[in-house]
Amino acid sequence: MSQETSAPSNPQPSSFDLSLGLEDIHVLITGGCGLIGRVVADAFLAAGSIVSVVDLPEATSRIPVNKLGNLRLYPADISQAESIDAAFTETEKDSGPVEVCIALASIDLSSLPQTESICDADPAVWQNVFNVNINGTFLTAQRWLRGIRSALQNPVKAAKLRNVNLILMGSQSGTFGVRTMAAYAAGKAAVQYGLLRSLAKDVPKIYRKARVNAVAPGAVDTSRFKEECERYGKEWRWEECEATVGMAKPPAVKDVARTFVFLASERFSGSTHGQVLSVDGGKIGSVVWKPGEADE
Template identity: 45%
Template sequence: MDLGLKLEERHVLVTGGCGMIGSKVVQAFLSAGSFVTSIDIAPRPFDLDHVNLFVLKADITNEKEFENAWQKAEAKYGLVECCVALASLDLSVLKHHQSLADMDMSQWRRTLDVNVAGTFLTARTWLRALQRYDKPVDYPDRVSLILVGSESGHFGERNNADYAASKSAVQFGLLQSLKADAPRIWPGARVNAIAPGPVATPKFWKECQESPEMYWLEAQATVAQKRPVSMAKVAKSILYLASEAWSGDVHGQILNVDSGKQGKVMWTKEECGHRSSTA
């Protein structure tokens, strides 16, 4: 039995590929032998200099700019056989709110513009590109789109409602719509989503240092394995969904990579006044 991923020489396009998690995803696909295009709004130089890596700058909310970048990617490596829609915006660090009541309308619109409209544009560009190619005659039955959601899309975020709402839209409404749509455009096309829990990024560790109770609240109190998810394991889970050899019959599903997270802490001990209710 051949247990290989069979991702060699496949064209994979990753939006947000220069971010903390995105760069790990890019490196994972390169290690699997794929040709990788990374599209990011502000691409940074990668630590690795790889012959199979093509880095482009584009804003996923700008139709013309993004479509031009996509065409350059196809000119370089051909049909995008796997698209990872990872690019998103989280303004919680820059604009922390205790309540939705404190949030500006401009922030709400900006987050949904990037996370929902930008992901829609990515999916639409992928589907339109597929329409330009002869169906499985030219390429094997192995094209897929992977949407990147979040545990916030399941459980919500009291201090981060814009982000949570955007991820719910992507991993539920958009995913289920594409589930029926994509195979009509390309027979056998698959669309799935991954919903990571708290990920052990440098940003996460910085937040834990600034707020000592953060680690317990986010990665222990409601998490079965009592730990955050590593960036490498998020990347490997995306490779699993990309691999037709491993997940060829997985379609329209959300893969929760969250160490067994079951929800959010509703009230901190301080908010409850350390009292045990007997009423």
């Protein structure tokens, strides 16, 4: 005998909250004027956050003041401790403690000179990449955490802290390496493994609810990537984002931005800590030999 069930005549509304909970949260983004950084900033503005962008003076000067809205710009060089400290100090005066820090700024791989072998790499380039991509990220993380520690000394500021977390910018290069630019790959590996895992132990000692994670994109479908595909041809695109990528395409910039927003939200990722989230379409490696190259 079958028994039919019917929906309750007076269903109760769900108490499950799917909002991000990022309204009025102070978010600081280094490198927020770049091709990815601009979209990340827009994503947090759409979430109702107060957004501070820290970037090089020449980058911040290109943004029209009348288009800023709920966003403020602060010129700084992340590789210089005094510069990044001054920028943080100004943002804290204007908008309060930085609750969410997006350490996105770095020297981009496509702007670096490529060599056929590390034999031909310039040691000065290696050092410069490390100074910006590793040391600059370290200085950013350090100053953010010092700001949280300072805010905790003030009961009023401490009571208002929400969504306290740091998100580092990694890369698929830190996982799979880059034969033609080892400095970039080594720098990203240092950030998304050694630095991240050290901070994951350190950050909760300062503030128990604080989290730190990293986002590791693949070859993102920016305007620059499109230009490179035009310049280098179909075979280059195939190697970069199709040959070893399950989805056979580069991730959209908005996909990367949404991942930062997801990690920033305590409601959506409150138990995600010390993790690297890949946004690369399922990349599993890189092309080493082209057809015929390995023939003896």
